[in-house]
Amino acid sequence: xxxxxxxxxxxxRVFEAVASSGSLSSAAKLLGITQSAVSQSLSQIEExxxxxxxxxxxxxxxxxxxxxxxxxxxxxxxxxxxxxxxHVRDADLASRPAIRVGMIDSFAxxxxxxxxxxxxxxxxQLLLWSGLAxxxxxxxxxxxxxxxxxxxxxxxxxxxVRRAVFTEPFVIALPRARLKEFQDADLTxxxxxxxxxxxxxxxxxxxxIERHLRRSGHTARPFLExxxxxxxxxxxxxxxxxxxTTPLCLLQGRMYESQIAxxxxxxxxxxxxxxxxxxxxxxxxxxxxxxxVSRSILESxxxxxxxxxxxxxxxxxxxx
Numbered sequence: 001x002x003x004x005x006x007x008x009x010x011x012x013r014v015f016e017a018v019a020s021s022g023s024l025s026s027a028a029k030l031l032g033i034t035q036s037a038v039s040q041s042l043s044q045i046e047e048x049x050x051x052x053x054x055x056x057x058x059x060x061x062x063x064x065x066x067x068x069x070x071x072x073x074x075x076x077x078x079x080x081x082x083x084x085x086x087h088v089r090d091a092d093l094a095s096r097p098a099i100r101v102g103m104i105d106s107f108a109x110x111x112x113x114x115x116x117x118x119x120x121x122x123x124x125q126l127l128l129w130s131g132l133a134x135x136x137x138x139x140x141x142x143x144x145x146x147x148x149x150x151x152x153x154x155x156x157x158x159x160x161v162r163r164a165v166f167t168e169p170f171v172i173a174l175p176r177a178r179l180k181e182f183q184d185a186d187l188t189x190x191x192x193x194x195x196x197x198x199x200x201x202x203x204x205x206x207x208x209i210e211r212h213l214r215r216s217g218h219t220a221r222p223f224l225e226x227x228x229x230x231x232x233x234x235x236x237x238x239x240x241x242x243x244x245t246t247p248l249c250l251l252q253g254r255m256y257e258s259q260i261a262x263x264x265x266x267x268x269x270x271x272x273x274x275x276x277x278x279x280x281x282x283x284x285x286x287x288x289x290x291x292x293v294s295r296s297i298l299e300s301x302x303x304x305x306x307x308x309x310x311x312x313x314x315x316x317x318x319x320x
Contacts, residue, residue, distance in 0.1 A: 007048050009081045012074045014041035015053065019071050022060025045070075098125035099286055102136035102148040104205075106229050106248040107274060114297045119290050132227065133204040140277060147278045147287055149294070152204045154277060161284075163276040163291045164320035166298055170209070170270040171310070172263040173233065173250060174242040179261040182242070186266045187218050195241035196220035200227045205272075209244050212270045229253050236260055246272060247306045247317050254309070262310050273320060295319055 017027035018038065028035040046052055053067035063071060103112055108130035120126050129136065129145060133152045139145040141157065154160055172190070174182050182190060190196075198220075199206035206225075213220065223241060226232045232243050233253025237260055250262060276294065278287040299319060306317055 007045065009078060011041045011045050013078050014038055015045055015070065016074055016078060018042065018054065018061060019063060019067070019074075022062075098127075099147060099283055100127040100129070100145045101290070102129040102131070102139055102145045102150070104133050104136070104150055104274075105130050106246070106252045107149050109230075109252045110248055111294065111297050111302050114301060115290070115293055118293045118297070119286070132202070134202070137277075140279070143279075146283050147276065147290060149274060149276050150204070151208070151272050151274055153273070153275045159280045161278045161280055161287065163287075165274045165276055165291065165294055166317065166319045167271055167273045168246045168248055168317040169313075170212070170244055170246055170265050170272070171250070171313075172242060172265055173236050173245050173260050174263065175236060175239040176259055176261040177239065179263075183263065187213075187216065190242060190266070191218060191220045195223040197223065197232055197235050197241040197243040198225045199229075199232060199243070199245070200225050203227060205249075208270070208272060212244075212268070216268055230255075233260060244270075247310055247313060248274075248302075250309065251302070251306055257309060264312070 014027065014031065014033075014037075017030050018024060021027050021030060024035045024038045024042075028038045031038070042054065049066065049070070051066045052064050053070055054061045055064055108128070112128070112130070116126060116128060129139065133148075133150040136145060136148040136150050137152050137154055140148050140154075140160075149165065153162055172182075174190075174194075178194070182193070185193065199209060201207055201210055224235055226235065229245065229249035229252040232245065233250070233256045235241065236243055237256035244265065250257075250260070253260075276287065276291050278284075303317055307313055
């Protein structure tokens with residue numbers, strides 16, 4: 001009895017593989033282990049049972065009467081263990097919260113994949129929305145989302161937990177071929193020399209840029225108005241005009257990096273802060289975990305890439 005206790009599921013799994021394939025090498029390949037490990041497991045089984053389970057004089061291997069008796073029960077034991085593992089994992093997964101997250105496009109497309117990969121380890125299900133900040137804010141208030149990463153802090157809304165994640169400046173993005181022409185130009189000259197490609201005023205991002213232009217006394221004629229950063233960057237890369245954007249949005253359109261140059265925004269400076277918002281008293285542990293993961297990913301992966309692309313930016317983009 002004491003010796004039989006040493007007959008573990010791993011050894012039975014090896015036995016079943018050899019029984020079905022008829023050879024040590026085929027079983028080793030099936031299980032992803034060495035042929036030596038397969039042989040050792042079979043020797044362990046035969047030592048514990050004090051009998052041979054395979055007739056090794058025949059090819060492929062044939063089960064002995066003892067092996068046949070073992071095979072009748074081994075498969076059910078292995079299958080039962082597999083079901084047990086699945087049951088335990090499902091129970092663990094069911095105890096983790098399902099969470100609905102919204103991220104603005106520029107954040108979702110750059111930092112989003114690494115963040116989602118990390119936080120799904122502690123959530124049973126994650127639903128991710130990307131898009132405009134305005135739609136996310138409304139979804140959070142309507143309880144369609146549990147947590148959002150946005151540039152709109154919803155300062156006039158009560159019972160919201162606001163975590164400031166990072167700050168980045170607005171910059172000028174222009175066709176690289178026209179860098180010398182625009183290098184020393186102020187906003188007035190930029191507007192005169194080439195069309196301004198706008199971010200949609202329906203977005204919080206576009207509205208912030210429009211307010212800044214009005215306050216600094218600048219008016220640009222209507223031309224192109226676009227919702228997403230990658231499309232804006234494609235228009236700039238095609239030499240259709242210039243735009244006011246941020247480093248994260250530039251990173252989202254990184255496929256056009258070789259065709260686009262960046263300059264500091266002339267005149268009064270403008271920056272934006274990205275916040276993580278959630279409702280008070282809900283998913284507090286998950287919200288804090290997501291916040292810390294976001295900061296870690298930004299510091300280790302996103303900021304170095306941004307600074308490599310825009311060397312003059314240096315500490316202009318930083319955690320709050």
